[in-house]
Amino acid sequence: MEAEILNDVWHNILWHRNELSWKFHEGQLVIDQAYRNVSAKLFVGNCSRRIGKTYWVVTECIRVARAKPRARVKIATAFLTDLEEFIIPAFESVLDDCPEDLRPRWHESKKKFIFKNKSEIQLIGLDRKPNAGRGNYCDLYVFDEAAYIKNVSYIYSSVVIPMTMYREGARVIMISTPPKSPDHDFKEFCLKAKHEGGYIELDIYKNPMVTPAMIEEYHQECLTETDWQREYLCQFATDETLAIVPEMKFLEYTRGPKDEHYLLYHKYVAMDLGVRDLNVTLFAYYDFARSKIVIEREHIMSGPRMTTPTLHAEIKQIESELWDNAEPYKRVADNNNPLLLLDLGSIHNMFFHSTSKDSLHAMVNQLRVWIKNGRVEIDSSCRVLIDSLMYGLWNDNRSEFSRSKTLGHYDAVAAIMYLVRNIDEVTNPIPVKVGFNKINLEEDDQILEFKKLRGFGRG
Secondary structure, three states: OHHHHHHHHHHHHHHHOOOOHHHOOHHHHHHHHHHHOOOOOEEEEEEOOOOOHHHHHHHHHHHHHHHOOOOEEEEEEOOHHHHHHHHHHHHHHHHHHOOOOOOOEEEOOOOEEEOOOOOEEEEEEOOOOOOOOOOOOOOEEEEEOHHHOOOHHHHHHHHHHHHOOOOOOOEEEEEEOOOOOOOOHHHHHHHHHHHHOOEEEEOHHHOOOOOHHHHHHHHHHOOOHHHHHHHOOOOOOOOOOOEOOHHHHHOOOEOOOOOOOHHHOOEEEEEEOOOOOOEEEEEEEEEOOOOEEEEEEEEEEOHHHOOHHHHHHHHHHHHHHHHOOOOOOEEEEOOOOHHHHHHHHHOOOOOOEEOOOOOHHHHHHHHHHHHHOOOEEEOOOOHHHHHHHHHOEEOOOOOOEOOEOOOEOOHHHHHHHHHHHOOOOOOOOOOOOOOOOHHHHHHHHHHHHHHHHOOOOOO
């Protein structure tokens, strides 16, 4: 009993000192120390499930609100229901032993905690009001489970950052497990925070609350390895059941060096037409000797820039840079915009063949076979193509490709599908006489010498 009373006394003192780190377990202390050891405005935590990240951010919000009179703190979640299911219960847990003279008042209608020093913590469900967090100023803005918030880049850049102006020490926290698809802004924020020194990653093995037996149990319960990698190992993994080309992440696809026959190999240009999404053009050659497609360059265009003269000029420029103005063996494109292809041919003398199309699944499967068999190599500069193949997803019905904010309708996947369908695997581009090298000539000399010794060729 005396120990409990003593603890209550110490907790009361620590609350009044605004020292709350005693509430954290070792894993949360790691997050807290990392956050305090950097001065970068953005702090990103990529953490596994059930490590206590929401408890930590709620505690930090309370500390900021208490430390600065009239502070404005905001916690945003993807859905309003998340506030009721996760955020408010976390506040109740943290405030459970808060002294009455320090306890903030909860205003249900405004979704705010208001402190006696006039500071406020506002809770925001972004599905209902994406711009609800706007205000004159903000001292701390938290994106809880940021990987599941839509338009997080826009909210960060256009809503949040302007509110931190003139607020000394104002910061932004993004904390989450990785998203279902790595093609999400959260991945870019992780890279940004790493570069700026404000990033921490804690997988399940860094959670002091779990035992090796528990880790093994939950690993076994995950229905797919992708779920395990994403939810517990903090990896940006694509759901294999929806991945368009799941083979990509298991294979080496880096482009190899050109061989001596490069100038003779057939060159190809493949294009997926798009205005609403991305217009993707791939520049490749077929390495007949190794039976491989080698993609050398990609060209991406969309929006107002997407005009026929501009498209023609930029394609021609790349062809010139790669192949010294040599005409490609074949240019192919889908037939979704026949007028544009007609203009390219009739006005600019740049002719594209409309590719024949099978079912979407058949074309994807053909591409997957080529990739699985190591018959595709891609230059590292082709980031849109590589990311589209790595992270591209079907929609939930697997009837068509899903849409991505950064990668469009995975148009680069469509472009490489058209390329694969139109490769001439039969015609050998290397003439018969090419390849009779020194070794061949030495063999011929040996044959002539043999004939002389045997008396052949005498008059």
